Amino acid sequence: MRLLRINKQILLAFLFILFSGMNSFAQSKQNFTIVIDPGHGGKDSGARGVVEDEKSIVLDVSLRFGKMIEQNYKDVKVVYTRKTDVFLELWERTQIANRNHANLFVSIHCNAANNRSAYGTETFVMGLSRSQETMDVSKRENSVILLEDNQEKYQKFDPNDPEAVIAFDIMFSAYKDQSLNFAKYVEDEFVRNGRSSRGVKQANFHVLRTNASPAVLVELGFISNQDEGSYLATEQGKQKMTQSLFEAFEKFKKEFDRKTRPQEDEKPKEVEKPVAGKTYKIQILVSKNKYGPSATQLNGLTGVEVVQVGDVYKYYYGNTNLASERDELLAYAKRKGFKDAFVAEFVNNEKLQGNQNYRIQFLASNKRYRDRDNKFGGLKNVLRVKKGNMNLYFYGSTKTYEEALKDLKTAQDRGFKSAFIVTFEGEKLIE
Structure with a gap:
């Protein structure tokens, strides 16, 4: 019975945090807040990589991720659990998210395994899993508790206790769908940017427990693998992972705005008129080489048109006669790495x-x-x-x-x- 009382206490505390956060949001039009949590840090190096350790890689990617959001979303507040190489206890990370009434909590990690051939990304949400592989990951990420001074603060959870499982389900059902949606966006973007995905999974992570917000733990890949560990230590690897996280965030934020926009504030949108007689495309590249639709040089852009003019090939992305869509296409092409992209104007x-x-x-x-x-x-x-x-x-x-x-x-x-x-x-x- 002691176990059941503990879980009821956790449930009550979680519900208090949950409804406090909801009331706060209802009373003020608060900007969207994302809490980015670079895993490990300080005396906790995390997984040992073949080139670079986990704590360094995830801090670099986290700072890039936050900076990209700040540059593109003025209505989003970015909070980091750490911005330097310092040690934080797991409960502190969750407390930072709840204190800032986070709308999304993203904990970023790198994986490792004794099997050096293990490879690929995976994203976790809070949940119960009987998979030994998943339990191994949560055990490794939770092991930081052994470095903390007060380990008694972490409540035990017995997955074989039916009443404890019911309490667990109640606690995490409020944000489970949103967490799963964001996790799926993340893995989809990893794949779209050329990575190998091991999928979305559920596990019992202390850093996700008692989070009063949608929350995920992202594993960028296995730094114990020679190829993946080397890639994640490179500038290109870190930037690609950052870009994937950002594009997943864009989808999640768009969905969040659609669902939370107050009905009374909605005004009929004026229908944008096409620019008469003109079509806009984004010229992303000029080369003497002819690239196929799936060539790496196109950075994952689809539907690219190729026009040969003399001895060079011009590559165009998008096709619109709307000024707003033209600007969005240009911004997206630049985010995909085509810094010199520009608008090409065609007379119909x-x-x-x-x-x-x-x-x-x-x-x-x-x-x-x-x-x-x-x-x-x-x-x-x-x-x-x-x-x-x-x-x-x-x-x-x-x-x-x-x-x-x-x-x-x-x-x-x-x-x-x-x-x-x-x-x-x-x-x-x-x-």
């Missing part, structure tokens, strides 16, 4: 001069195919141009870029996914 239905025309290059081969060959996927009136040892095959001939885009889609629908737009002078490729 503007025709090329003289004999110039747009064509679609859909195939390159050292073989010469006959007209209407099955290799062309049903495309007709194909033009072949000999260039060195290669035969280049082109489809269509249009005077406007809009018509060229239609021809490009036709070629892509026929299976030529890497097709792109080129410019001609008559039937001569402009080089």
Whole structure:
């Protein structure tokens, strides 16, 4: 019965914190507050990495993450549990979140395992799991308690006690869905940025317990793995992980704003009018190299258009006639690493001069195919141009870029996914 009384005490304390935070939010239009918790620190190095220890990597990523939020969201207050190499007890980290009425708590860590081949990211929310692997992770992250002076403050939890489990479920159901949503956003962004994900999991972490807010613990990867540990110690690795966390935060914040915006403050939005006669795209890159849709040089951007002009390829992202969307596309491209990206303005239905025309290059081969060959996927009136040892095959001939885009889609629908737009002078490729 002593165990049950302890859990009731925890439940009552948690509910008091929870409703206090809700009342505070209802009474004042408080800015969104995120508490970023770099795991470990000071005398607690965390996991030992093949290049750099956990406490250093997570502090670096946490500071980058917070700075990125501050630069892009003026309505968000960023609070760090630590900004330097200092030791904090686990209960202090939670207390910082509750004291600041956090709307989101993100604890950032790196993983380690005796199995040096273990690899990949994972994000945890508070919950019960019988997985030995998950229990091992929570045991390792909770082991910092052994470095603390007063270990009695941490209440024991018996997962085999039905009444204790009921109390546990009540305590964490209030924010579980939001925690799971953010955790999923994080792992989705890791994957989108080229990382390997081990998924969203639940575990009993002391640093998440008694948090009166959505809370997750992120494992950036296994620094005990030679490849992953080396990557996470690099500038590129840290920045990629930061970018993923930030993009997950953007999704969570957008959802938060939608759900918490007071109905009486909502005003009918004026419908933005398209800019007459113009289309905007973001030019992200100019290169003499032709990159495929999934090339690493495109930094994960999808739907990129490629136009060959002379001996260079121009890469465009996005397509809009709205000024606001144009600015958002540019900002996103810059966040994805294209610092020199700029807005390219196109006049709708503007025709090329003289004999110039747009064509679609859909195939390159050292073989010469006959007209209407099955290799062309049903495309007709194909033009072949000999260039060195290669035969280049082109489809269509249009005077406007809009018509060229239609021809490009036709070629892509026929299976030529890497097709792109080129410019001609008559039937001569402009080089």
